[in-house]
Amino acid sequence: MTLVLILLSLLIQFVVLWAIFYFELNRKIGSIVAIATAILCAIFITPWSFVVGIPIILMSIILLVAPLREALIAKPAFNILSKAMPSMSITEREALEAGTSWWEKELFMGAPDWQKFDQYPYPKLSVEEQSFVDNEVQQLCAMLDEWKIHHKDKNLPPEVWQFIKDKGFLGLIIPKSFGGKEFSAFAQSRIMSKIASRSLTAAVSCMVPNSLGPGELLLHYGTTAQKQRYLPGLANGTEIPCFGLTSPEAGSDAGAIPDTGIVCYGSYQGQEVLGLKMNFSKRWITLAPIATVIGLAFKLYDPDGLLGDKSKSEYGITCALIPASHEGIKIGARHNPGAPFMNGTVEGTDIFIPIDRIIGGQQNAGKGWRMLMECLGVGRGISLPALATAAGEMSYLLVGAFASVRQQFKVSVGHFEGVQEATSDIASDAYMLESFRYMVTCGLNQGGTPAVMTAMAKYYATETMRKVINHGMDVVGGRAIQLGPRNFLALTYQSIPVAITVEGANILTRSLMIFGQGSMRCHPYLFEELQLLQSDDKASALKKFNTLLFKHLAYT
Structure with missing residues (x-):
């Protein structure tokens, strides 16, 4: 008992x-x-x-009892965690702080407010945007022959380049006040998808100036003088931009770039001015071979305190804008990334540039990593998912049509259950990609720079593209292997590694951004706790940590 x-x-x-x-x-x-x-x-x-x-x-x-709670729980936890945490560099801190959150925060928190989600406006094209898709984009598509571009010309024809420049394809994001189109994120996505349905080369050539490039950085951070100098030319195509981030030994780990800018005095146009002595070697830079203006990411050092702060010599990653014609800049030979879009090297040794070449001016020295994270986040959510959506929808149309007309054993292969399994996956994934486009561009149209959401878009869209194209190759078989003008899958299949790798390799994107930055940005307490653990004022940090820790435990 x-x-x-x-x-x-x-x-x-x-x-x-x-x-x-x-x-x-x-x-x-x-x-x-x-x-x-x-x-x-x-x-x-x-x-x-x-x-x-x-x-x-x-x-x-x-x-x-608050004193007991702090002494027996919060303080031991604070001491153990602060000792276990590796030190966080300024660059790492800025990477975690960069960007904003949108609907993905609701998903990470595990209790999404679906009524709130239902109230977001459904993305639609404006009359002007729809007209551009129906006319200029349609005309451009009619001019493109990807087989000829890829296997013979190894470049877009001159008349196509001129059409792209004249019709404003390189200035979709630039405000009308500077001569651009000022289109929405949804319009940019639709435009890039339609171009990609005809030519990956043309789509990438139009995509880069409208995603990670000097235009995007200038819009958000440039000085008035910089905007007036460059944005009109970028809008009308008289200026072709590229952006140099990747170095031979620093790809996904962009914080490890060895390129430097040392603050010093030097001669520029006959005058002694404050500036930077630049040394850099950039690789795999899209549009570099034809660029007229080059954006550069580098680490800025001020050993003599010429910027005004004698106690600070290392400023971190900084972005600058330099004309390609600047003395000493070397545009190297083209790379061959498996598709004939322009891609190459940019190098410079002991090149002197004025300090006002920093995007945003001297006040933005050392702020380049945050600038890149936020601007890349927006482009990552539009361009590559648009290419993936085009691949999914074209596969749905073409593989489905092929399965209907191709016969084996006197039966259309589309009637085989094994083929139907693959084609049904293609159909559902194409629908998902289109739905994803609406969701992500809706978030971008709300403003802000939702870095985690766009990382999710890039990762899942390109991985879905890989799955869809592989299904298509299985269904079409030998017809998809033998190269020729009528092969509608081979060039897309060949381009998959480009989509998977650029703008953050997918393994990195999943591990560092979706899970790492996602947990930090979307959790209500974790990031602030991490900052307190790194604080130099331990006594003050412990008091705040005591409160946050129990909020965290209650939330969990």
């Missing part, structure tokens, strides 16, 4: 503890309820219930 009473009291206390957590009672009420339950079980059921009751009572008292 005693054993039964003990088990009953234990069951009651555990059920009460479960109820406290399930109904999310606050710390004070929850602790009082737990203490009362333990005492009542000991009085009315059996004193042996104190075997579990005493630890519950002691823990509840600790939670109720």
